[in-house]
Amino acid sequence: MIRLPLRWSGALPKGDLAPLNCLYGGGEGMPVLSAAELQGVQIPKDALWPSVRVNRRGGDAAGPTGLPWVNANGWLIRMLQFRDATRGVMLDVKPDAEARPAGHVLQVTEAMAYGATAVVTHTAETWPAVQKAMRFFLGHAAWWAWEPVAALAVISEFAGEMETAAGECLNLLTRRQVGFKLALPGDVAALANVGAAAWVSNAPVPMEKYLPWVRGGGTLIVHGKGAGRAEGKGRIIERPEPWEDFYAAAAGVHLALTRKTDVVRLWNAGSFNAFYQSEPGGKRGVVQLLNYAGNRSSDDTSVWIARPWKTAVLTTFDGQTPLKPTATNGGIEIPLPPLGVYAAIELEA
Amino acid sequence: MINRRDFLAGAATAALIQQRAVAAPIAPVAIQRCRTYGAGLEPTMRRLFDGIGGLGRLVNNKTVAIKVNLTGRPSQRLGHSPAELAHWTHPRVIGMTLHLMNEAGAKRIRILESPWSTTDPLEEYMMEANWDPSLILNAAKKVEFENTNYLGNAKNYVRFKVPNGGHMFPAYDLNHSYADCDVFVSIAKLKEHATAGVTLSMKNCFGITPCTIYGDGAGEKEPGLVPVGGRGSVIHSGSRKPSLSAPQELHPDSPRDGGYRVPRVVADLNAARPIDLAIIEGVESMAGGEGPWIRGTRRCSPGVIIAGTNAVCTDAVATAVLGFDPMAMRGTPPFETCDNTLALAEQLGVGSRDLSKIEVAGAQIADVRYMIRKA
Numbered sequence: 001m002i003r004l005p006l007r008w009s010g011a012l013p014k015g016d017l018a019p020l021n022c023l024y025g026g027g028e029g030m031p032v033l034s035a036a037e038l039q040g041v042q043i044p045k046d047a048l049w050p051s052v053r054v055n056r057r058g059g060d061a062a063g064p065t066g067l068p069w070v071n072a073n074g075w076l077i078r079m080l081q082f083r084d085a086t087r088g089v090m091l092d093v094k095p096d097a098e099a100r101p102a103g104h105v106l107q108v109t110e111a112m113a114y115g116a117t118a119v120v121t122h123t124a125e126t127w128p129a130v131q132k133a134m135r136f137f138l139g140h141a142a143w144w145a146w147e148p149v150a151a152l153a154v155i156s157e158f159a160g161e162m163e164t165a166a167g168e169c170l171n172l173l174t175r176r177q178v179g180f181k182l183a184l185p186g187d188v189a190a191l192a193n194v195g196a197a198a199w200v201s202n203a204p205v206p207m208e209k210y211l212p213w214v215r216g217g218g219t220l221i222v223h224g225k226g227a228g229r230a231e232g233k234g235r236i237i238e239r240p241e242p243w244e245d246f247y248a249a250a251a252g253v254h255l256a257l258t259r260k261t262d263v264v265r266l267w268n269a270g271s272f273n274a275f276y277q278s279e280p281g282g283k284r285g286v287v288q289l290l291n292y293a294g295n296r297s298s299d300d301t302s303v304w305i306a307r308p309w310k311t312a313v314l315t316t317f318d319g320q321t322p323l324k325p326t327a328t329n330g331g332i333e334i335p336l337p338p339l340g341v342y343a344a345i346e347l348e349a
Numbered sequence: 350m351i352n353r354r355d356f357l358a359g360a361a362t363a364a365l366i367q368q369r370a371v372a373a374p375i376a377p378v379a380i381q382r383c384r385t386y387g388a389g390l391e392p393t394m395r396r397l398f399d400g401i402g403g404l405g406r407l408v409n410n411k412t413v414a415i416k417v418n419l420t421g422r423p424s425q426r427l428g429h430s431p432a433e434l435a436h437w438t439h440p441r442v443i444g445m446t447l448h449l450m451n452e453a454g455a456k457r458i459r460i461l462e463s464p465w466s467t468t469d470p471l472e473e474y475m476m477e478a479n480w481d482p483s484l485i486l487n488a489a490k491k492v493e494f495e496n497t498n499y500l501g502n503a504k505n506y507v508r509f510k511v512p513n514g515g516h517m518f519p520a521y522d523l524n525h526s527y528a529d530c531d532v533f534v535s536i537a538k539l540k541e542h543a544t545a546g547v548t549l550s551m552k553n554c555f556g557i558t559p560c561t562i563y564g565d566g567a568g569e570k571e572p573g574l575v576p577v578g579g580r581g582s583v584i585h586s587g588s589r590k591p592s593l594s595a596p597q598e599l600h601p602d603s604p605r606d607g608g609y610r611v612p613r614v615v616a617d618l619n620a621a622r623p624i625d626l627a628i629i630e631g632v633e634s635m636a637g638g639e640g641p642w643i644r645g646t647r648r649c650s651p652g653v654i655i656a657g658t659n660a661v662c663t664d665a666v667a668t669a670v671l672g673f674d675p676m677a678m679r680g681t682p683p684f685e686t687c688d689n690t691l692a693l694a695e696q697l698g699v700g701s702r703d704l705s706k707i708e709v710a711g712a713q714i715a716d717v718r719y720m721i722r723k724a
Contacts, residue, residue: 142583255473258474259477265424266424267426268425268426269424300426300428302426304479
């Protein structure tokens, strides 16, 4: 059973607390998450309260692209899940002083959209919406087993000296809506379904292992002098940006990959991240949209998905609405209604 | 309402016109009604170019540089509208222009733009907006793209001196592509502009200034390596100088007001790098400003394309098509809070804005007039 913990704050809140099923940090009235169970999950210390980062003047802090910085954990969850698939991921972040009610919903939503859980800090104001969000994801738990739709494999140890650089690379690729999967150095089999791979490691590239994949048509992106060469049907591209220059490195990978390989494009969605998955066999897919601004979007958001899916349905915590995709540029484009913290576009071939 | 500063700025402009007016050339302008970007676009554009003497005399065996308008970020739209239906030059108009130039014997065509805050190739920028750049690349032989918001493929920037003195700067340092061509074309969108009143073929060339020199994050002494931000601080507000490697302002004590500065810089740029062919695309457009970031903007459908070989004449006709008087001074629509770019360019000898002297071919202004303020 998935553990959905409530942060113990001295007394059990009144009312129906399902699907919360355990207490985090001691207490009584509900089973306490035991030390042994805590050993069985990964609780990252560097998780953040999900939000749009605010600058000193109280406005949205902008990144180098002019888009708002977001404090997001999706990349971190994916990295931890990859490092140890046997242990679930649980985010333990207390709400910050400026946390808005929608932020509590976003915290649970972000964790569960990526197949993790979060320790819930109960407030009477936020509980009904948080409860609705949790029940929604339990009802869509099948998505947790679906594969990310990826054009790129990020190859790294995701640990040791490369943990920060590789993590930031994942964070910023997510921000750029790049579809990626994770792979360990030397695991060429993991590249079977992607056209490109980025070597985010300081270890020398074992080229003899990767050349057959490149010659078969793959693009291998490595750090180097900025040169590139054809190799069989594929290419090896050197990017000059050091991995420690996170933004430049992620932008360089995206450039080497080219936007031809984009799997999702968003408009008027500066505070959104997308997570695109499909079920094994590819008959169904879902694009989950997370709005880190935490409020209802005021702009008209549009999305393009790089596959001509036949049907698309907008699913939120409140219900479903059929969408009207337009075939364009090899995929479908969909105008979306104003969105709140979360929406999923369910797709069928 | 006009305040004292606006009044004085307008009076100063009027005085300058009298003091510095130089002979302004005149050339015919063609107008064609065009309601869609579909099958009718090709014959419409053929008639358009025939109306100004055909493309052959302009581009045969020439290297052509085309500045298009891809203002703002590709991830930003006006509502759900793709950028090309609101604030960007439509790719079909660009592609059709290339196709017809290819037929007319153009040797090589370069598509130029200074995309927002990036050194990425233009193709990547277009793809972010969901364009397929191959449609443009394949529209003619030897088509290239160049991002002109930084040094690009050259070793040095090229200095363009402003004839007849210049209003704001004596010269501008630009990407080599604006020099390495025989023919310079501006394909603009027919729009209003929050700072300059209207944005047509001349205002489109505001974007030829590289932000590595004229941008918010420009290098202090030397050009930056990458463009950062827009031109708000250097050109709009004058709160900082361009990189010191570039020519500096002629009148550092002049108003620090975008309505004063932007029209002057646009006029300067058009005198320094004259447009040989101005194409203004208003099949679909937007009203109330130049991009979705301006409050109160909305989609509109003027249904018209305009072209001419003199940018001031062409912009004058386009201004009239939008329901404004190209002779209007500051304080009068569409120049309520700015000086008239057309007047300032006319002073520099770029061309005439006097409609009584400009021959109009094809449809007439009255036939296609589109009162954009009422759209």
